[in-house]
Amino acid sequence: xxxxxxxxxxxxFGVYAxxxxxxAGQAFTWNENRTRFYLxxxxxxxxxxxxxxxxxxxxxxxxxxxxxxxxxxxYVAFTGSVNGWMLGLLALPFxxxxxxxxxxxxxxxxxxxxxxxxxxxxxxxxxxxxxYVFYIVTQFQxxxxxxxxxxxxxxxxxxxxxYLFVLYTxxxxxxxxxxxxxxxxxxxxxxxxxxxxxxxxxxxxPIELHRSFAALGPDLMRPFGTERPTFIFxxxxxxxxxxxxxxxxxxxxxxxxxxxxxxxxxxxAPLIVGWIYVCLTLTGMGGRVLLPSLAGPxxxxxxxxxxxxxxxxxxxxxxxxxxxAAAVSTANSQLLLAACSWCYDLPFHDRTLHRxxxxxxERFLVRNRFAIAAIASLCLCISQLPLPGILRLGxxxxxxxxxxxxxxxxxxxxxxxxxxxxAVVAALALHHLxxxxxxxxxxxxxxxxxxxxxxxxxxxxxxTET
Amino acid sequence: METxxxxxxxxLSLVLIASLAGVSLYQGYAGRIxxxxxxxxxxxxxxxxxxxxxxxxxxxxxxxxxxxxPLHERGAIPLVTAAGTLYALPDDRTxxxxxxxRQRHVLVTGVIGLLLAVEAAIFLAWGLSRPLKRLAWxxxxxxxxxxVTLPPSRKQPYEVRRLTAIFNDMVDTLQRWKKLERQxxxxxxxxxxxxxxxxxxHEIRNPLASMRIHLDLLSDHVxxxxxxxxxxxxxxxxRLNRTVSQLLAFASPRPPLSGPVAVNDLIxxxxxxxxxxxxxxITWDASLDDDGLELxxxxxxxxxxLLNLLLNAQEAMPGGGAVRxxxxxxxxxxxxxxxxxxxxxxxxxxxxxxxxxxxxxxDGTGLGLSIVHRIxxxxxxxxxxxxxxxxxxxxxxxxxxxxxxxx
Numbered sequence: 001x002x003x004x005x006x007x008x009x010x011x012x013f014g015v016y017a018x019x020x021x022x023x024a025g026q027a028f029t030w031n032e033n034r035t036r037f038y039l040x041x042x043x044x045x046x047x048x049x050x051x052x053x054x055x056x057x058x059x060x061x062x063x064x065x066x067x068x069x070x071x072x073x074x075y076v077a078f079t080g081s082v083n084g085w086m087l088g089l090l091a092l093p094f095x096x097x098x099x100x101x102x103x104x105x106x107x108x109x110x111x112x113x114x115x116x117x118x119x120x121x122x123x124x125x126x127x128x129x130x131x132y133v134f135y136i137v138t139q140f141q142x143x144x145x146x147x148x149x150x151x152x153x154x155x156x157x158x159x160x161x162x163y164l165f166v167l168y169t170x171x172x173x174x175x176x177x178x179x180x181x182x183x184x185x186x187x188x189x190x191x192x193x194x195x196x197x198x199x200x201x202x203x204x205x206p207i208e209l210h211r212s213f214a215a216l217g218p219d220l221m222r223p224f225g226t227e228r229p230t231f232i233f234x235x236x237x238x239x240x241x242x243x244x245x246x247x248x249x250x251x252x253x254x255x256x257x258x259x260x261x262x263x264x265x266x267x268x269a270p271l272i273v274g275w276i277y278v279c280l281t282l283t284g285m286g287g288r289v290l291l292p293s294l295a296g297p298x299x300x301x302x303x304x305x306x307x308x309x310x311x312x313x314x315x316x317x318x319x320x321x322x323x324x325a326a327a328v329s330t331a332n333s334q335l336l337l338a339a340c341s342w343c344y345d346l347p348f349h350d351r352t353l354h355r356x357x358x359x360x361x362e363r364f365l366v367r368n369r370f371a372i373a374a375i376a377s378l379c380l381c382i383s384q385l386p387l388p389g390i391l392r393l394g395x396x397x398x399x400x401x402x403x404x405x406x407x408x409x410x411x412x413x414x415x416x417x418x419x420x421x422x423a424v425v426a427a428l429a430l431h432h433l434x435x436x437x438x439x440x441x442x443x444x445x446x447x448x449x450x451x452x453x454x455x456x457x458x459x460x461x462x463x464t465e466t
Numbered sequence: 467m468e469t470x471x472x473x474x475x476x477x478l479s480l481v482l483i484a485s486l487a488g489v490s491l492y493q494g495y496a497g498r499i500x501x502x503x504x505x506x507x508x509x510x511x512x513x514x515x516x517x518x519x520x521x522x523x524x525x526x527x528x529x530x531x532x533x534x535x536p537l538h539e540r541g542a543i544p545l546v547t548a549a550g551t552l553y554a555l556p557d558d559r560t561x562x563x564x565x566x567x568r569q570r571h572v573l574v575t576g577v578i579g580l581l582l583a584v585e586a587a588i589f590l591a592w593g594l595s596r597p598l599k600r601l602a603w604x605x606x607x608x609x610x611x612x613x614v615t616l617p618p619s620r621k622q623p624y625e626v627r628r629l630t631a632i633f634n635d636m637v638d639t640l641q642r643w644k645k646l647e648r649q650x651x652x653x654x655x656x657x658x659x660x661x662x663x664x665x666x667x668h669e670i671r672n673p674l675a676s677m678r679i680h681l682d683l684l685s686d687h688v689x690x691x692x693x694x695x696x697x698x699x700x701x702x703x704x705r706l707n708r709t710v711s712q713l714l715a716f717a718s719p720r721p722p723l724s725g726p727v728a729v730n731d732l733i734x735x736x737x738x739x740x741x742x743x744x745x746x747x748i749t750w751d752a753s754l755d756d757d758g759l760e761l762x763x764x765x766x767x768x769x770x771x772l773l774n775l776l777l778n779a780q781e782a783m784p785g786g787g788a789v790r791x792x793x794x795x796x797x798x799x800x801x802x803x804x805x806x807x808x809x810x811x812x813x814x815x816x817x818x819x820x821x822x823x824x825x826x827x828x829d830g831t832g833l834g835l836s837i838v839h840r841i842x843x844x845x846x847x848x849x850x851x852x853x854x855x856x857x858x859x860x861x862x863x864x865x866x867x868x869x870x871x872x873x
Contacts, residue, residue: 006567006570007567010566010567010570010574013573013577014573014576014577017581018580021472021584022476028591028595030595030599151570151574152570153571153574157571157578160578161574161577161581164578164581165581167585168581168584168585171585171588358600358603
């Protein structure tokens with residue numbers, strides 16, 4: 001490793017920490033209540049909504065995973081992941097009106113009120129908590145792995161850094177998350193744009209870069225790579241459904257100051273997210289041209305080897321900060337939702353607001369902060385265990401969330417009176433059974449489970465309770 | 467407050483971390499230069515046999531980040547080579563970078579320390595601002611008309627405990643003032659109302675009496691078809707007369723004609739009166755006192771008091787429910803409890819429930835509870851109520867003996 005690069009990375013960490021402390025939001029605001037804590041008072045403007053939407057979208061796992069996948073297998077990465085995600089983004093505008101019509105503070109609460117079944121709230125919250133715990137673990141792992149290789153520090157120390165950054169920004173609720181996400185998105189954009197610009201400066205314009213990349217092998221140019229379309233297409237579809245049903249985005253739709261802001265956010269987000277993917281594609285492409293073979297014990301080690309080998313110290317440092325910003329921005333959003341599920345949606349706690357009692361709301365919000373700290377600490381501990389890998393955990397989380405929320409969010413109005421709970425339970429059971437019985441990726445087992453859920457809903461009886 | 471505390475703590479932590487890191491780096495740098503210089507000086511004589519390239523190679527072998535320069539600079543070590551004197555100079559930037567990298571754990575720990583300090587500062591600020599927030603909330607509650615007090619806690623610091631005590635005293639004083647103000651205002655209103663009502667009632671009562679007499683006379687000369695109309699007319703006149711009598715009783719209350727009253731007699735009388743007029747869907751339960759309780763009071767007024775409360779309870783439950791009357795000895799007083807299972811009193815009426823002409827019923831005079839209150843006052847007693855969406859209970863305490871009544 002180049003010494004000055006390691007020093008630059010160390011300094012970048014310090015600067016990021018100071019920037020976060022100075023720019024991120026306040027934790028205990030004077031007039032806080034649960035609506036402000038979970039939904040920023042439903043008052044996020046376009047800039048804040050767009051920033052938090054895009055920053056949350058770009059996780060450390062996505063930045064590392066997509067770049068490496070493109071580097072190794074070429075355009076199949078674009079087909080399998082970016083296409084799917086964008087497909088999910090196209091569905092989100094259809095959920096705006098029904099999500100914003102409700103006064104619910106969380107997606108499980110919305111689910112229960114929309115379908116008149118309180119069990120759906122418990123089920124949705126449990127699934128969300130489980131899925132996000134695993135997903136936060138992947139963020140800690142992804143970042144911890146990369147930084148431990150780049151700075152030659154223990155992986156748990158690097159994960160501890162992200163843990164502290166995430167805690168700091170989450171304690172203030174969604175408003176604090178959104179304000180830190182503005183900074184994080186700017187850092188992600190800089191972090192991916194400068195390396196891409198460096199690649200173009202070094203290897204010529206995008207067309208020349210593309211030609212050089214194509215010359216490395218025909219498989220890199222195939223939309224389905226060396227895989228069968230029957231494998232890639234379900235993966236794309238499953239990830240798309242996962243995006244469309246992801247509570248992170250639903251919450252950002254609910255917290256926007258108006259319906260118009262929500263629609264504008266969804267219209268502008270693809271431009272920003274698309275730009276990031278274009279930059280990562282150019283970096284992955286340039287990386288393959290400059291360093292045709294790459295060996296590493298895992299994705300994180302391979303990524304750090306790649307960026308130190310192909311990028312000068314400054315772009316490499318900026319990309320690393322971008323990965324840190326992506327890890328923090330995704331993990332804090334998920335941590336907030338996990339805490340919300342634990343404290344607000346699961347029926348173990350008193351969630352009633354006693355208006356004449358000052359302590360009632362305060363105790364509730366303090367309990368949320370303890371939940372945030374507890375869940376983050378749990379994720380930090382799990383991230384240090386030998387786990388099946390970032391991608392598998394991410395896929396599992398994604399699919400569980402999709403099974404719980406996709407159909408409820410997009411079912412046509414006339415099916416709203418159907419009994420949904422048995423359908424979701426059956427789908428989750430089938431999904432886990434298939435995962436346990438067959439060595440298939442979670443995306444493959446999700447689709448039949450989703451079909452089963454749809455069949456249950458369409459063929460099942462109407463609910464009797466009102 | 468949080469931003470300020472956070473800024474101060476963050477700045478202090480930064481200064482501390484920067485100082486520690488600076489000292490550590492400086493020591494590392496100075497130690498490295500000293501070690502390298504010692505090694506170079508130990509082999510100084512060997513340079514005399516080497517040309518500049520050989521000298522350069524030897525220097526790098528001994529001290530990795532040093533270089534040879536032809537000119538003297540500060541801190542340089544002169545070395546005599548075969549080609550003349552050259553100067554060994556440390557490459558500060560490279561050495562510093564190597565030291566920073568070697569001490570990266572210190573720097574990473576510094577960043578972790580900074581974040582921990584700031585996160586601790588957030589909770590410190592919360593702990594400090596919490597009592598202020600609570601106080602602001604309590605003031606806001608009082609501004610919006612609900613009386614709250616803050617529970618004192620021994621865990622709080624002395625300053626906060628003192629502030630809480632002062633606030634609670636203030637609320638207490640304000641409440642007493644408010645009560646006094648309400649009483650004065652009520653008395654003023656009652657006095658003027660009394661005068662007006664007495665005058666008007668007298669003016670109405672006489673013509674009513676005359677109308678009643680003439681109606682009775684008329685009944686002998688009216689055919690069968692008109693008898694029913696005359697009866698209705700008579701009933702309405704009687705009702706009007708009762709209302710006027712109530713108004714008069716309220717406006718010019720007579721002092722109680724006190725004597726010993728058996729509580730069980732009162733309850734039996736209430737049972738007879740209420741049982742006959744009980745509406746469908748309402749159950750009535752009165753428990754007789756086993757101890758044969760007696761009190762000193764005006765039996766007629768006490769009956770009126772209980773009947774008013776019981777009728778009120780019955781009317782508070784249009785959809786049905788249960789009315790209950792109970793009496794017991796409570797110290798030197800006799801306590802009557804009249805409860806219903808109605809929807810409770812509306813919030814807007816809570817402060818004015820005993821004021822005259824305040825009623826929730828469309829056809830009520832709003833005098834029932836005012837008269838109850840007046841009778842209780844005349845007997846030296848006390849009335850209070852507890853209301854919730856599950857029902858309302860009126861609790862009347864009348865002194866049991868002569869002495870207490872006088873007091």
